[in-house]
Amino acid sequence: MPRTDDDAPPAPFRPLLRQGARFGREAAERPILMFEDVYKSYRPGAPVLRGMNLVIERGEFVFVTGASGSGKSTLLRMLYRAETVDQGRILFMGRDVARLTADSVPFLRRNLGVVFQDFKLVKSWTVFENVAIALEVLGLPSRLIRARVGEALERVGLQGRGEDPAGVLSGGEQQRVAIARAIVGEPALLLADEPTGNLDPQLALDILGLFEEINESGTTIFFATHDRSLLDVRPRRLIVLDEGKAVDVAGAMSPPFPDQYASLPH
Amino acid sequence: MITGPIGTTRRAQRGMLREWRLHALSVFSLAVAFVCLGAALLVVSNLQAVEDRWAHAGRASIYLKDNATQDDVEAFRSALGKVPGVTHVKYLSSGQARAEFGAEEVPIHPELAALPIEAFPASIEIEVRPDMSDAELAAIVAKVHQLPAVDDVETYRAWTDRLASLVRGGVAASILLALVVLAAVLAVVGSTIRLALQRRSIEVEVLRLVGATDGFVKGPFLIEGSAQGALGALGALGLLAALFGMVRARMDGELSALIGVEPSFLPWQMAAAMVVLGAVLGAVAAMLGLRKLVAV
Numbered sequence: 001m002p003r004t005d006d007d008a009p010p011a012p013f014r015p016l017l018r019q020g021a022r023f024g025r026e027a028a029e030r031p032i033l034m035f036e037d038v039y040k041s042y043r044p045g046a047p048v049l050r051g052m053n054l055v056i057e058r059g060e061f062v063f064v065t066g067a068s069g070s071g072k073s074t075l076l077r078m079l080y081r082a083e084t085v086d087q088g089r090i091l092f093m094g095r096d097v098a099r100l101t102a103d104s105v106p107f108l109r110r111n112l113g114v115v116f117q118d119f120k121l122v123k124s125w126t127v128f129e130n131v132a133i134a135l136e137v138l139g140l141p142s143r144l145i146r147a148r149v150g151e152a153l154e155r156v157g158l159q160g161r162g163e164d165p166a167g168v169l170s171g172g173e174q175q176r177v178a179i180a181r182a183i184v185g186e187p188a189l190l191l192a193d194e195p196t197g198n199l200d201p202q203l204a205l206d207i208l209g210l211f212e213e214i215n216e217s218g219t220t221i222f223f224a225t226h227d228r229s230l231l232d233v234r235p236r237r238l239i240v241l242d243e244g245k246a247v248d249v250a251g252a253m254s255p256p257f258p259d260q261y262a263s264l265p266h
Numbered sequence: 267m268i269t270g271p272i273g274t275t276r277r278a279q280r281g282m283l284r285e286w287r288l289h290a291l292s293v294f295s296l297a298v299a300f301v302c303l304g305a306a307l308l309v310v311s312n313l314q315a316v317e318d319r320w321a322h323a324g325r326a327s328i329y330l331k332d333n334a335t336q337d338d339v340e341a342f343r344s345a346l347g348k349v350p351g352v353t354h355v356k357y358l359s360s361g362q363a364r365a366e367f368g369a370e371e372v373p374i375h376p377e378l379a380a381l382p383i384e385a386f387p388a389s390i391e392i393e394v395r396p397d398m399s400d401a402e403l404a405a406i407v408a409k410v411h412q413l414p415a416v417d418d419v420e421t422y423r424a425w426t427d428r429l430a431s432l433v434r435g436g437v438a439a440s441i442l443l444a445l446v447v448l449a450a451v452l453a454v455v456g457s458t459i460r461l462a463l464q465r466r467s468i469e470v471e472v473l474r475l476v477g478a479t480d481g482f483v484k485g486p487f488l489i490e491g492s493a494q495g496a497l498g499a500l501g502a503l504g505l506l507a508a509l510f511g512m513v514r515a516r517m518d519g520e521l522s523a524l525i526g527v528e529p530s531f532l533p534w535q536m537a538a539a540m541v542v543l544g545a546v547l548g549a550v551a552a553m554l555g556l557r558k559l560v561a562v
Contacts, residue, residue, distance in 0.1 A: 080475070103479075110477035122469045124284060134476040136273065181476065 030094060032058045032189055032220050033079075035246070038088035040074055048074050050244035052088070056222065058188075061215040063231055064224045066241030072224040075241070076193045079222070080112050081105045093188060110138060113182030113190040113219075117197035119174045121181075123167035127158065130166050131181045138185065152184040153177075156210060172203040176210065183214055190214060192223045201229060208234060274482075278489035285462055289494060292458040296498025296544065297505065299450035303443045304506045304540060308532055310436035315527050317429040326407065327420045328390040334415040339390070342415060346392055351402060354393040360386045387417065448547060451498070455491045455551035463487065463556065488552045495548020499541045507531060 033056035041047035048071040056062055064072050077083040078090060081097055090097040092108070100108055121130050131152055135145045153159050156176040161169075166177060175195060182190055192211065196204035208230055215221045225231070231238060238249045282289050328346075330339065339357055346355045358366070363386040394403060400423065407419045463470065473483050510531050522528050532540075 106474075106477040106479045108477075109475060114475055120468065120472055120475065122472055125469075130472075133472065133478075137473065137476055137478040137482055185476075 031055045031091075032093060033222070034089075034091040035075075036089040036091070038078070038090060039086045040071070040078065040083070041086060047086075047244055049241075052241075052244060052246050054239060054246040054248075056220060058220055059215070059218055060237060061212065061221045062223065062237045062239055064222065064239045064241065064246075065226055065228075065231060068226065070241040071244065072226070072241060073193055076114070076191050076222070076224055079189075079191055080109055080114055106137070110185060111187055111189070113185065113187040115175070115178050115182050115190070115192045115195045117194040119171075119178045119198075121166045121174055121177055123165070125166055126162060127153065127164050127166055127169070127177050128162035130177055131162075131184050134181050134185050148184055149180075152180040155183065155213075156180045171199055172206065175199065175203075175207055179207070179210060179214075183219065187219065189220045189222060192221065192225075194225055194227075195223070196225065196227055196230065204230060205233065274485035275489055278486035278493070281462065281466065281486055282490055282493065285465065288458060288462060288465075289490065292454050292494050293497045293501060295454045296451060296494060296548075297501035299447045299454075300499045300502030300540060300544060301505055303440065303447045304502050304532065306436065306440040306443045307536055307540075308506065308510065310433060310440055311532060311536065312527070312529050313429065313433045313436050315530065317426070317433055325394070325422065326392050326403070327422075328392065328410055328416055329418045329420070330388045330390065330415055331417045332387070334388070338415040339388075342390060342413065346390065346410075349406060351395050351398050351406070352392050353395060354391075356391045358389050358391055360384070360388050363387070363389065447543075451495055451544065451547040452551045452554065455494050455548045456555035458494065459487050459491050459552045459555035462490065484553075484556050487556055488549050491552025491555070492545045492549040495544035495546070495551070496541050497544075498548075499544030503532070503537050503540065 033054075035052050035054040038049050038052040039047055040049040048069075052075075064075065066072055074083060078085055079092065079097065081100060085098045088098070093111070095108075097108060125133075128149055131149045132145050135148055140148075149162065150159070153162060156179050158173065158176050158180065161173075166174060169177065175198075179195075190211070195211075196207050199207060204227065211221055211223060212234070223236075240247045240249050328342075330342075343355050343357060346352055364381070367381075367386065394406070403421060403423075407421060410416055410419055470483055510529075514529060
């Protein structure tokens with residue numbers, strides 16, 4: 001991580017690497033995310049995911065959907081290592097997330113952005129503090145943090161709101177703050193776990209639009225939702241979790257969906 | 267840099283200010299515990315000063331009868347000088363004794379200047395080897411008592427022994443109180459930190475989710491615990507100093523006449539050690555309280 005003096009102009013942001021690691025051009029050609037034969041169960045004999053295989057390429061915008069209890073949230077939780085797989089591999093940028101030690105998990109999460117349905121903001125902090133914390137853990141100089149947070153807030157349409165307490169914002173604004181926090185570190189992959197679940201339909205579309213703008217700048221988006229209206233309005237690659245497996249709904253770039261998935265909640 | 271000690275301290279300060287009532291209650295509880303310890307240390311330090319003042323080990327005062335002649339005194343002095351173990355012999359006449367007493371005590375108690383010279387018997391002050399055993403000194407005293415010119419012999423041993431016993435008792439009490447303080451700090455700070463952790467659980471969860479390490483999460487809590495311990499000790503010192511000042515203002519003359527020394531507050535080294543102890547115990551208690559920090 002480049003460390004700049006307070007007097008020097010902010011250096012371009014580069015994600016953290018382990019000591020001795022290096023960027024390799026070939027890494028850019030590989031898929032950003034691969035699930036290989038992933039098994040996960042919470043109760044014996046009732047696996048949530050059974051032999052799930054999935055490949056996500058860099059820069060994709062992928063919807064993940066399925067019935068309640070199909071494993072959408074579990075999938076995301078395994079990605080940022082709040083859960084561990086029972087079997088199989090999850091390769092993120094070539095590294096097996098499942099094999100990471102507990103000490104390495106923070107470094108994984110610094111390369112991910114996660115947005116939740118309940119926003120997960122610290123209400124007693126200001127908007128600025130909520131977003132800045134994602135850079136404070138990286139040890140960046142305060143001048144650089146101020147600049148980056150300002151850019152992120154502008155990107156989500158909250159410029160000038162840095163000093164407002166997060167607790168007084170509306171639901172849509174809080175979710176924008178959460179998105180700003182998720183993108184301020186310029187992660188390679190953005191995970192969204194039902195981010196529009198607590199928002200009205202119009203706000204949900206606004207938030208989805210924000211995700212799409214972020215995707216256009218190159219960030220891979222993995223968007224878990226059961227909201228059929230979003231899937232209908234914005235045709236994207238769609239993964240359906242069905243009986244523990246990921247089904248790439250071929251030809252689902254535009255509705256209507258194949259008959260067997262027509263019953264998905266919306 | 268916004269992390270490192272400055273950033274961690276800043277986050278700790280933010281946390282303490284936002285939960286100031288909780289921390290104020292904890293600091294007050296700790297101050298009460300430290301007052302007990304501080305009071306015991308205050309008593310012990312003054313007792314030690316008294317012991318140093320009165321410990322005439324290796325010294326004796328032989329009081330002569332009023333009818334002792336100058337020849338008796340000279341013969342006595344000569345004989346004592348030859349006794350093995352006696353290193354110094356000095357004759358103090360009544361007038362000299364009165365003058366010495368006046369120089370020490372009259373500035374504090376002017377009324378004592380009116381005491382007659384008869385109140386100050388002549389004496390022979392002897393000093394013995396510091397390594398002389400109690401038995402050897404007792405043997406010399408026994409022989410000296412048998413001399414016709416001797417009225418009384420004072421070795422100050424009883425006082426010294428009594429004071430040493432008091433000091434030992436005070437030290438034991440201080441150790442016990444220190445253990446009580448240790449338990450109090452661990453319990454109070456540990457509970458406060460666990461409660462603060464619970465009230466800031468969303469903050470901890472967010473920190474974990476954005477990639478904060480264990481040290482980043484726990485650092486501010488350790489500083490908060492340490493600050494509670496140090497502030498508790500400082501508060502106790504302030505309270506003790508105020509109480510000491512009040513007691514001293516009311517009983518200054520009587521107290522110093524009674525014990526023979528000016529009562530003094532805790533030495534600065536002891537006060538500093540209390541604050542450092544509070545800080546260290548607070549940090550340890552916070553560390554123990556954070557053991558069950560839930561991983562996200």
